[in-house]
Amino acid sequence: MPASAKPLAIAPIEDSEVADVVALWRRAGLIRDWNDPTGDIALARRDGNATVLLGRDDGTPAASVLVGHDGHRGWVYYVSVDPDYRGKGFGRAIMQAAEAWLRARSIQKLQLMVRGDNAQVHAFYESIGYYDQNRTTFAKWLDGREPTP
Numbered sequence: 001m002p003a004s005a006k007p008l009a010i011a012p013i014e015d016s017e018v019a020d021v022v023a024l025w026r027r028a029g030l031i032r033d034w035n036d037p038t039g040d041i042a043l044a045r046r047d048g049n050a051t052v053l054l055g056r057d058d059g060t061p062a063a064s065v066l067v068g069h070d071g072h073r074g075w076v077y078y079v080s081v082d083p084d085y086r087g088k089g090f091g092r093a094i095m096q097a098a099e100a101w102l103r104a105r106s107i108q109k110l111q112l113m114v115r116g117d118n119a120q121v122h123a124f125y126e127s128i129g130y131y132d133q134n135r136t137t138f139a140k141w142l143d144g145r146e147p148t149p
Contacts (some may be wrong), residue, residue, distance in 0.1 A: 006057070006058070007093065008014050008055040008056070008057060008062060008063060008090050008093045008094070008095065009055065009056045009057075010053050010054065010055040010056075010063075010097045011053065011054065012051045012052065012054075013041070013045075013051075013052045013053070013064075014056045017054055017061075018022065018041055020054070020061045021037075021041060021052055021054055021064050022037045022038060022041070023061070024054075024061045024062075024063075024064055024080055024082055025037055025064070025078055026078055027080075027082050027083060028080035028081060028082060028083065030078050030080055032148070033148075034145070034148045037078070040066065040077070040078070040113065040114055040138060041066070044066050044068060049068050049069055049070070049071070049105075050066065050068025050069070051066075051067060051068070051101065052064060052066045052067075052078075053065050053067060053094065053096070053097050053101065054100060055090055055094050056088070056091060057085060057088075059084065059124070059142065060096065062081065062082050062085040062088075062090050063080060063081045063082070063085065063090040063091065063093065063094040064078065064079075064080050064094065065077075065078065065079045065080070065095065065097070065098045066092045067098040067101050067102065068080045069102060069105060069107045073105075073109050073110070073111050074098075074099075074102035074106065074107040074109065074110040074111070075110070075111055075112060076095070076112045077112075079091070079095065079098075079112070080094075081094070081125055084126065091124060091128075095128055098110070111133075112125070112130070113137055115149075
């Protein structure tokens with residue numbers, strides 16, 4: 001973040017901010033046809049092992065992350081920066097907040113998934129210290145849906 005910029009104000013979302021977060025995820029291009037962002041937020045907020053952090057710049061939603069853990073490893077989803085706020089260090093700031101949230105719960109490793117063809121996002125994560133573990137992710141919809149990309 002540029003030295004003259006104010007830090008992003010980051011906190012867990014409140015009920016009144018769910019629509020703001022979903023709108024941010026849409027603006028950032030994160031929503032897929034098979035995603036239910038409102039349901040994902042509700043599930044994350046149901047128990048204490050996950051939350052959604054929202055970063056505001058002068059009160060305007062600018063970045064967010066859904067962060068949680070399974071008791072062993074941390075995971076992040078829906079990492080987003082509003083397109084109008086990119087290049088200001090907000091992606092780094094929201095990831096640092098997710099890492100801090102996990103550290104506070106004694107989680108020692110954070111993992112995330114990035115589509116193989118998303119070179120820009122690969123470069124971002126590498127620039128903040130993440131590395132490719134050369135793993136294959138398998139998935140199965142437990143409600144019987146057909147596979148999705």
